[in-house]
Amino acid sequence: MQLQSLKAATRASGSKGKARRERVSGNVPGVLYGGGQGPLVLTVNAREFVKLVQTGGAHAIVQIEVSDDSGSSSPALLKAVQYHPVRGHVLHADFQRIRLDERIVTLVPLHFFGHCKGLVEGGVLDYQLRELEIECLALEVPEKIDMDITDLGIGDHLYVSSITAPEGVTIVTDVERSVVACHAPRAAKEDTTVAADAAAADAAAPAADAKAGDAKGGAKPADAKGGAKPADAKAGAKPADTKAKGDKK
Secondary structure (H helix, E strand, C coil): CCCEEEEEEECCCCCHHHHHHHHHCCEEEEEEEECCEEEEEEEEEHHHHHHHHHHHCCCCEEEEEECCCHHHCEEEEEEEEEECCCCCCEEEEEEEECCCCCEEEEEEEEEEECCCHHHHCCCEEEECCCEEEEEEEHHHCCCCEEEECCCCCCCCEEEHHHCCCCCCCEECCCCCCEEEEEECCHHHHHHHHHHHHHHHHHHHHHHHHHHHHHHHHCCCCHHHHCCCCHHHHHCCCCCHHHHHHHHHC
16 A cells, blocks of 8 residues: 655644634644554644545555654554534544554455356345455555455355455454345245245144134033923922812811
């Protein structure tokens, strides 16, 4: 990676109002830290900074030239950029001091290439990782790392372990992490789910009918009617008692 140069100037730290005035005047407030030194509050030209990100990426390696304090100039790694959530312009930038003769850990973008077999079959790609964490010398940081997805079929995954790093570069990201997968189309998944639900409903129907039949045949109303018959009450007293009284006369 080519070391780019970025002009900067020190600024007075303080309230948010001072940082806002820097943005209004066309600058980006930032901070340079690390390397065994204290933080240095900076301001850089907004256009130059956007150009840096466009050419060097979100984690560009840069030589910061501090115009009013040359002793503070240093190679640095762009660590973080804060953007306005609505307007999208840059609000703040963080730089970390580095040494060009020491290995650093940073992130590089993944570049996917090849005509995916799963897409031809109607599948849908699911990108689960867009950047890779690596370790190498600052000037050996690649602009991107390639990954071939030609043989990726429906239901397949590609993992970090299948990535070949450039010479001198060590991959720090867990090798078991999934990078990209190819899934079946959503419509096909929904059809499969509906078919499975219908099959489950058909299987449950005979059992439900059997339970309903048991409930109907458990107690019959005939038992209640057959308990005591009114004929028994009528047969209890006979007219023979009346005739017995007539014999006494």
